[in-house]
Structure formats: structure tokens, C-alpha cells
Amino acid sequence: xxKKYFEHVGSFLRPEELVAAREAFAAGNLSAEELSAVEDKAxxxxxxxxxxxGLEKVTDGxxxxxxxxxxxxWGFNGxxxxxxxxxxxxxxxxxxxxxxxxxxxxxxxxxxxxxxYKFLKAYVDEKGASAEAKTTIPAPSQFYFELIRDAEHVxxxxxxxxxxEELRADIKAAYLxxxxxxxxxxxxxxxxxxxxxxxxxxxxxxxxxGALQGKSKEEVRDELAELFLTLNNDVYxxxxxxxxxxxxxxxxxxxxxxASSGGYNPIAKExxxxxxxxxxxxxxxxxxxxxxxxxxxxxxxDKVAVLxxxxxxxxxxxxxxxxxxxxxxxxxxxPLDQLWISTQCGFASTEEGNILTDEDQWKKLxxxxxxxxxxxx
Numbered sequence: 001x002x003k004k005y006f007e008h009v010g011s012f013l014r015p016e017e018l019v020a021a022r023e024a025f026a027a028g029n030l031s032a033e034e035l036s037a038v039e040d041k042a043x044x045x046x047x048x049x050x051x052x053x054g055l056e057k058v059t060d061g062x063x064x065x066x067x068x069x070x071x072x073x074w075g076f077n078g079x080x081x082x083x084x085x086x087x088x089x090x091x092x093x094x095x096x097x098x099x100x101x102x103x104x105x106x107x108x109x110x111x112x113x114x115x116x117y118k119f120l121k122a123y124v125d126e127k128g129a130s131a132e133a134k135t136t137i138p139a140p141s142q143f144y145f146e147l148i149r150d151a152e153h154v155x156x157x158x159x160x161x162x163x164x165e166e167l168r169a170d171i172k173a174a175y176l177x178x179x180x181x182x183x184x185x186x187x188x189x190x191x192x193x194x195x196x197x198x199x200x201x202x203x204x205x206x207x208x209x210g211a212l213q214g215k216s217k218e219e220v221r222d223e224l225a226e227l228f229l230t231l232n233n234d235v236y237x238x239x240x241x242x243x244x245x246x247x248x249x250x251x252x253x254x255x256x257x258x259a260s261s262g263g264y265n266p267i268a269k270e271x272x273x274x275x276x277x278x279x280x281x282x283x284x285x286x287x288x289x290x291x292x293x294x295x296x297x298x299x300x301x302d303k304v305a306v307l308x309x310x311x312x313x314x315x316x317x318x319x320x321x322x323x324x325x326x327x328x329x330x331x332x333x334x335p336l337d338q339l340w341i342s343t344q345c346g347f348a349s350t351e352e353g354n355i356l357t358d359e360d361q362w363k364k365l366x367x368x369x370x371x372x373x374x375x376x377x
Contacts, residue, residue: 004340005056010136011346012061013353018042057134060120068349069138073100077107090257106170108177139194141228172234183240191246198251201262236276248281253345256313256355263290272297279304285311285344295334308344315356
């Protein structure tokens with residue numbers, strides 16, 4: 001059985017001082033060194049709060065990023081930061097149009113996330129607490145999905161990589177280089193965030209994508225599920241021994257809005273049964289995530305399903321007894337020993353953050369801890 005920890009998905013609301021510093025840097029009124037100093041201070045304060053709250057695995061809150069995924073992509077060699085034709089459409093809102101596009105062969109040397117992790121780990125170690133410093137990165141499948149997001153991206157990708165197998169090999173090698181460097185810096189837990197599976201449960205996406213290619217939504221789902229599984233397992237199955245690979249599956253988390261909807265059933269066999277992750281942080285905070293029946297696909301007793309029953313999108317605090325009742329419902333399909341609980345996502349997948357307060361986010365985590373202690377005590 002994989003050991004379970006009280007841990008947060010990853011991102012936290014950015015403090016006002018950090019928001020102001022990033023805006024000043026973008027406007028050319030603050031140097032990179034001055035911004036880094038503000039980020040360092042904010043991260044240390046956040047680590048202190050996480051340890052005080054009892055979290056056993058802590059992050060830097062993603063305070064050095066604007067996005068949960070794009071900053072990581074921009075850190076690869078051969079990738080440029082551009083503005084796409086439009087942002088991603090969420091329910092009621094559209095994101096900014098930042099994107100990543102291929103400009104040359106992709107490699108992972110000297111990725112900035114490695115130095116960011118070294119800073120985090122050094123401070124956590126300095127505190128002398130038992131907490132572990134973990135880091136979060138987007139999935140290989142998410143990277144590929146960004147590289148084909150529109151016609152401009154596809155044209156550039158085909159220009160640099162006319163052979164898909166060469167692209168696949170370079171994505172694998174680039175990811176594993178970053179992972180190797182992180183492990184050399186002391187990383188023991190890697191969390192891989194992934195919205196691609198969340199897309200494959202959405203009938204609107206599947207129907208629209210299929211219409212563009214003259215395929216049924218079932219054909220699209222099967223083809224993309226196989227592709228995403230291949231790209232992810234290329235990495236997950238080849239990380240250094242002793243590294244715990246977790247994944248977090250989301251349907252979008254931007255300024256308290258969402259991007260896709262649907263239960264896990266269409267992708268449960270591949271995701272829960274075949275993907276080489278150990279701990280799955282799963283969105284389950286409302287009806288858009290469907291029922292618990294797909295959890296029956298967790299055949300490997302060493303895998304853990306972390307149910308995101310506490311929403312990170314809104315400030316209202318859930319009823320503890322109602323959440324415990326949902327855990328008992330889920331245990332009809334997967335043993336309670338393989339279940340755990342967390343928030344459904346981070347509090348700020350992008351720097352804008354969700355619509356709740358700093359106090360609200362810590363109340364949410366305190367509720368998670370209270371439920372863990374009561375149910376699994």
C-alpha cells in the first residue's frame with residue numbers, strides 16, 4: 001500500500017506583495033533579481049504556514065509561475081512563449097492568450113524549475129520539520145496538447161518535427177532530463193498535473209474535435225486516450241527508482257471557473273488501470289465529475305485515489321458529515337484503505353487565483369485534515 005500524506009494539490013493564492021512585484025517586473029520597473037527576492041520571501045512565509053497547518057508535503061505554491069503549465073513548457077529549450085489567436089474558453093470566461101510553440105528541437109537541460117525546487121527544499125530542510133518538499137509539473141500529454149492547440153501551432157510542429165516518433169522521443173528525453181535533475185536535487189515526490197484526461201470526458205469537446213476530423217466522438221476518445229497514455233507512460237515508467245509519481249486530473253481551474261464536464265467512466269480503464277502513477281488526485285467536488293463507479297477500475301491495491309471532495313473554487317465551507325458520507329459511498333467501489341481526501345484542485349492554477357480569501361483556503365485545508373483524522377485516524 002502506498003503511504004498516504006496530508007498534502008495540498010499545489011497552488012496557493014498569491015499574496016498582494018507578490019502580485020505587485022510581478023506586475024512591476026512585467027512593466028520593466030523591477031529587475032529579475034528584485035522579483036526573485038520578493039518570490040523568495042513569499043515562498044518562505046508560505047512554507048511556514050503549510051508546516052504550521054500540518055501539511056506533510058509542501059510546495060512553493062507555484063509562486064514563481066503565471067500558469068500551472070505554461071511556465072514549465074517555456075523552460076524547455078526549443079520552446080517559445082507566444083500569444084495565441086485566442087485564450088482558452090472556460091465557463092463564462094476566457095483565459096489570457098499566452099501559449100507555448102515549438103521553435104527548435106526540444107531538450108530539457110538547465111530547466112529553471114530545478115533551481116526553484118532547490119530553493120524550496122533548502123528552506124524546508126532548514127526548518128528542520130518532518131515535511132517533504134514536493135514539486136508539480138504538467139503532464140507530457142498536456143505539453144503535446146499545447147503544441148497542437150491551433151493551426152499555427154500544428155504547422156510549426158510539423159515543420160520542426162515531421163516525424164511524430166522523433167517528437168515523442170524528444171518529449172520523453174526532455175521530461176526525463178528535468179526529472180533526473182530534480183531527483184539529483186533531492187526530489188522524492190513528483191506530482192504531474194493533467195487536464196487532458198479531463199477533456200476526454202467532455203462530450204462537447206469530443207464531438208467538436210471529431211467533426212473537424214470526420215470521426216465519431218468514440219473514435220476520438222479512443223485515439224487520444226491511447227496517445228495520452230503513451231506520452232505519459234514514456235516518462236512515468238522511466239523515472240529514477242524511488243521517485244513517487246502522483247497525478248492530478250482536473251477539468252479546468254481558472255478564476256473559479258471550469259472548462260470541461262463529465263464523469264471518469266470513459267477514461268477509467270486507461271487512467272486508473274494503465275497509467276503508471278501511484279496516487280491520483282481526482283476532482284469530485286460537484287456533479288460535473290460524475291459518480292464514484294469508475295473507481296472500481298483501481299485494480300492495483302498499491303494505488304490511491306485522493307478524492308477532491310472539498311472545492312478550491314469557492315469560499316463556502318463544506319459540511320463535514322456530508323463529505324464523510326460521500327467517502328463511505330465511494331468505498332463501495334474501492335476499499336477505504338485506497339481512498340484519501342484533498343481539495344479538488346489548487347487555489348490558484350493561474351496567478352489570477354480563485355475567488356476566495358487567504359483565510360478561506362486555510363479553512364479548507366483545516367477541514368481536510370479534520371476529516372482525515374476522523375476517518376482514518
